[in-house]
């Protein structure tokens with residue numbers, strides 16, 4: 071860091087403005103690479119060093135990271151869709167039609183949101199399978215697995231609540247079929263169904279409730295759960311690997 | 324105690340070091356997962372991990388952009404409570420539950436079975452507590468064979484049951500009282516098949532983890548098979564058809 075050389079990287083990184091933001095130099099040596107991770111709000115969830123084993127493609131298949139990327143794509147495209155969509159039975163369907171035909175990039179953004187949502191349900195489940203089949207749930211990661219199962223459920227609920235919003239035949243009958251299943255539960259079934267729909271049948275109140283769940287309640291729950299999930303990965307010593315194996319039945323270290 | 328000019332210089336136990344960037348974050352019992360691991364087992368997160376994450380993000384974005392540019396998200400006709408869709412299907416990831424619904428009481432298909440699946444999934448780390456084989460795909464050669472065997476067993480039985488209930492129909496044999504086709508027969512058949520699978524797996528003298536691998540594989544196979552059946556093989560009135568004979572608009576996406 072003390073040697074004087076006037077590469078472009080040096081000119082960009084050796085001034086007060088850059089240093090006030092990033093605090094460290096260009097990450098070309100290990101000290102600056104470590105600082106680049108620790109000093110950044112975005113990167114500090116990473117450890118400074120990772121096990122080589124964690125980087126093996128055939129171990130994780132990148133499925134957890136891809137799940138997160140899909141979630142980010144969904145948040146961005148979803149916020150954008152909100153500019154053009156009003157959750158009322160009068161306008162919902164025409165808003166979507168306008169997105170598809172009149173709004174610049176509307177069809178692309180809606181398709182991105184839709185396909186990312188489907189893909190996320192698939193990828194999160196594959197990630198669950200990867201963790202299961204590699205034994206990644208074992209101590210000390212038991213609780214992160216439990217959080218994971220909740221993430222899987224919330225992923226499906228987010229997808230499900232979004233499904234109603236276009237208010238077309240596909241949405242309407244899918245929600246009718248699904249909520250009828252709820253209605254058939256003993257004792258609480260019918261009450262639960264009406265709580266979800268806000269009425270005896272899917273109609274205006276159902277659309278508003280599903281919308282609130284879809285754009286506010288469930289994304290917040292998801293964000294908190296993902297936060298805990300990532301934080302736990304750090305606290306649990308990074309990813310599982312065969313080097314943690316012990317003969318001790320209960321895994322006491 | 325004494326205030327005044329004659330104060331002794333305080334001996335600093337923790338001298339202030341302006342270049343110090345670490346702090347005490349938490350106290351833990353036991354050795355850390357990184358103890359006894361040579362430095363050759365780890366690499367700097369920047370750039371090794373971050374490059375992979377960036378690639379995952381770019382890859383996911385490119386795939387989705389292309390997919391969304393060429394395939395538009397569907398939009399059917401405006402929702403109409405008076406025109407029932409036939410078949411009326413739930414979102415694809417719930418079609419395995421809708422399939423169960425055809426064969427048993429809705430409370431069993433929509434509440435008890437999915438509820439049990441979620442609870443049992445969460446219980447996995449507390450059932451298999453051994454650390455013997457962390458980080459190894461399918462635990463062992465035996466685990467791999469158990470997984471394959473369980474998948475084949477489950478798949479064949481599912482096909483048999485789906486076909487039986489379509490062409491012979493449990494309800495044409497016993498329809499009354501509802502308790503029989505709704506609860507007793509499904510519970511005996513599903514429960515019996517799971518117990519049979521368990522008994523067969525036990526003959527291999529498996530570890531707990533290998534038993535769970537067998538059971539989890541049966542769950543994944545069921546979820547997958549019934550989802551495929553629901554998407555591609557259920558037509559009018561949710562009767563079995565070939566995918567090329569599906570009525571127009573029967574695909575739930």
Ligand code: HEM
Pocket residue numbers: 130132133134135137138141194195197198201204205206207211214215216217218219220221222225296299303308309310311
């Ligand atoms: C929104 C959904 C999810 C996101 C964004 C997510 C993200 C991640 C990421 C980035 C990792 C790091 C390793 C990797 O990429 O595989 C990870 C690990 C892990 N995930 Fe998830 N995950 C999600 C859902 C789940 C689910 C459904 C489960 C299981 C039920 C789960 C259980 C775990 C466990 C136990 C680990 C540690 C694995 C190990 O140490 O080998 N996660 N997750």
